[in-house]
Amino acid sequence: MKHLLKPFVGFLLLFLLYHSAEYMIVFRNSIFGFLSFQLAFFASAYFIAAWQAAAA
Incomplete structure (x- = not known):
């Protein structure tokens, strides 16, 4: 069960x-909000990949 937790947590964070x-871009029309979340998305994707690779 524990081996399924890491992919699920990573997916959930990236999904959100x-x-x-x-x-932010479609409903709030906020460029700053969109870019902030995109930056957080790419930074998180990098660290999640490193976290999951270290566990393998």
């Missing part, structure tokens, strides 16, 4: 960040 950026 991606859709938060989408919400």
Whole structure:
């Protein structure tokens, strides 16, 4: 069960960040919010990949 937790947590975090950026640009029309969430998304993707690779 523990081996399924890391991919699920990584996916959930990236899913939330991606859709938060989408919400900011589509519904709030906020460039700053969109770019902030996109930056957080890419930084998180890098660290999640490193975290999951270290566990393998």
